Amino acid sequence: MNHPVVIVGASMGGLRTAESLRRFGYLGPITIIGEEAHKPYNRPPLSKEVLANEVTHEAVAFEERAATADVNWVLGTRAVSVDQEHNTVTDSSGMVHPYSALVIATGLRPKRLNLANGDLAGRHALRTLDDAINLRAELTPGADVVIVGGGFIGCEVAATAAKLGCDVTVIHHSAHPMLRPLGTELARQMQLRHEAEGVRFLLNRSVVGVSGDSRIREVQIDDGSSIKCDVLIEAVGSDSNTEWLESTNIDLSDGVLVDSAMRAISTSGNIIPKVYAIGDVARFANPIFDDVPRRVEHWNIPTETAKRAADVIVAQLSDDEKFESLVQEQFKPVPSFWSDQYDIHLLAFGSLSLSDTVTLVAGDVTGECVFEYHRGDQLVGVCGIGMRSVVQSYRAKFI
């Protein structure tokens, strides 16, 4: 009997890996180790419906498929180390899991602000269902909510909190929220839309401190002013969950470096056999754009990278002669992204933040519209509000 394929991280990426292993014909054992107590669920609703309503795990859980009914779930348990010589993972209960292939799918966690006085109650970050449930309890009408970071998650939470009747202020380090990905024209329009719903922006600003008794009552801004605050939400980016891999020789300089077959790469640039990484934590080059490895925090990437890794793992385990040709194949998934704020539904393909010029190509920025994103003369992305068939038609240009 072969050792199991061990997947660490029980979220979308981990689940899709298990399903894809079965779809590619792997019949052997699969173990999934996950720190959260819940089975995999969909994160995007966490900044939207889950904050607004009494949504349970059941409502956001991914549907379980018959093919993966025999997966060995080890939940509420962290992987703490890997022994590369013996091909084993040790978890936080001390259990040792031998693997035939190891899939790293541990994703990200929110960065936190480094604040003196930082142990005051009322500080939040949003990544897990439990985070969302804790935050929901505090988003009461009239509460002074301060969101640090005007990226997509910060702005989605701002929209949800504003609709719930909170008094919302967003503190952002650049001139418009979502400026880096969206470009000035669309970012400014989104800002106006938020302001029309009562959200205030403090732009080109950052937080320097918090004060209160046992709870946060005030936030200090870098221009010397202070604002009232009952709930502080920190949406200032993410760090990779890779501490448990620190005893390995994997290149962890930003997430887990992998090749086009999702195989982990060592600090000396060699392929590490049997070890793969997928999802938000994986850093890989996408030949659609160039040969620079990057992490991609877009919802379709865990699924795409999981399928790629599973295909390669099945060939590895069956000593299939196609393994060598398979790993040489190009891997160029088209990133796709969406964001819902009020009744605005943004849909994007490609990698907007690589662009240096943004051009309106259809519609009107105050209504339905489509923008093209270029780096030099290369098209790197498209983003639209409405006009779905126009936005859709661009996807083929990246394939």
Place this chain on the structure above:
Amino acid sequence: MIKVEVDMTKCQHYGQCVFEAPDIFRLNSDDKLEYTAEADDSERANIEAAIDVCPMQAIRIVE
């Protein structure tokens, strides 16, 4: 035969499913989703792929 169901209260007409199972899902001229509720068993893999990519997790196979 497979029965396909899309929860139209969840669907935001993102059309991601269209790329995975073009014979089942399409956007109509108003950019709204239309789909075929009954599909041949040979479509199962495509429909499962469509379920995987649906941002709203609105698609289900009803056995």
